[in-house]
Amino acid sequence: MIKVCAVADLPEGEAVRVDLEVPIAVFNVAGDYYAIDDTCTHQDASLADGYLEDDCTVECPLHASCFDLRTGEPTGLPAKEPVRTHSVMVEDGVIFVVPRQG
């Protein structure tokens, strides 16, 4: 379990990148938190820098690939491979992520 940031530091509609060996992006969608691999599976770009859409997807800022934050599945070209999803926990006002192994 890895500390991400304080709840207050991740407002709604925002994202934060956790710089791990494989970086993870954590999103706040209307008070719900989602974590996925930060690097787009199409080309090297950070999804935490992308656009969070109303339908719980994030659009890659580089080539507009979209990923469903709940499943990690791509919902639009050019990405064809999913990103991994990770569990998020909130404790005492602090957001934690549990990186999926493998």
Add this chain to the structure above:
Amino acid sequence: MDTIAVVGASLAGLSAARALRAAGFEGRLIVIGDEKHDPYDRPPLSKDFLAGRQEVADLSLSIPSDADLKLEWRLGECATGLRARDGGYLIELADAEPVACDGVVIATGARARQLPTAAGSGPLRGVHTLRTLDDALALRAALVPSARLVVVGGGFIGAEIASTAMELGVHVTLVEVAPTALAGPLGEELGAVFAALHVTRGVEVLTGVPVASLVPGDDPDGAAGDGGADKVVGVWLADGRELPADVVLVGIGSIPNTEWLAGSGVVGAGPNGELSAGVAITEGGATNLPGVVATGDCAATHSRFAGRVVRYEHWTNALQHPALAAATLLGLPAPRQSATAGVPYFWSDQYGLRLQFAGHYHQGDVVEIVEGDVSTHNFVAVYRREGRPVAVLGIGQPKVFGRWRKQLATDNAL
């Protein structure tokens, strides 16, 4: 509507076919493309594919779920005409029976503009353009280490190929008729930043001089004594200089593939309806004919960023606009688009730097660096017209760039 023909099988055509199914169209869906290849991605052709880091399979735009779309592929077939018939349309093909349909998506894209050849002579061997996979395979084979490449045209295609060719150990000279390479899309000030980058990396950049003609010569590798001077050996410039060349890459823009629509009644975007300026469409992709929409590189519409009718050839336009055109064709409300759809956007990778650009630059727009430093090639620049942001350029600053891009979408929302 029972049968829809999508004419064009690249990104825009494939995206239109997917969007039609996503919008609930259950009739016959025929996709006609003049290239034999399955739909493939073009941006890597000047970058990773040309450099040999990607192969043909890496370019595929197909995904497994495409099989569920029940598309009737007609690849390797070239549309030659569009005719009204029985309240619907006929798509005429070069080497096959016409296709009858009652809805048409025109997505025939554009092709590379060629240098004019001397009267009575064909194109010289060694002269390349880059638009298709076959073009890229031919150019990749020609860019051997120590080859001398002359790039005619300092736009993005020329600049990206120059960058990749340097990486391959090729000697590169880039010739641009304007005073500064990339000044057209980026403006003098920031175009110059990229021009300087090319010089730093070893490209010889010659600007402000037009090409007079290509120099024909004998192919040293050709059959002995064939006597034909059908291979390019150099480029003559208008000021009298001659640049020796083994390979010439011509990157001087594109021409929309609209000739096949002559006589169809489809109106073009030229001042007198000429199709040479692309198919005139509304923002939603409607043409002047009922049941006919157009999308992607072959279509032109009024841009609030440019303040005029523009035929955008941006990849993201070919990805996103077809969903609007599909809805228009089916008479459905416009689907939800991403937060930045509608803002012209493109990127370019050169020398390991990633350029992103959104909006539209006009001569006279005022540039302000809002983040970073131009000299370190890590910055965001905003272009303003009468004080209002109209475009943003970023290098190595995706987050800040992304905020400005979204801001442009918000500011310019209809």
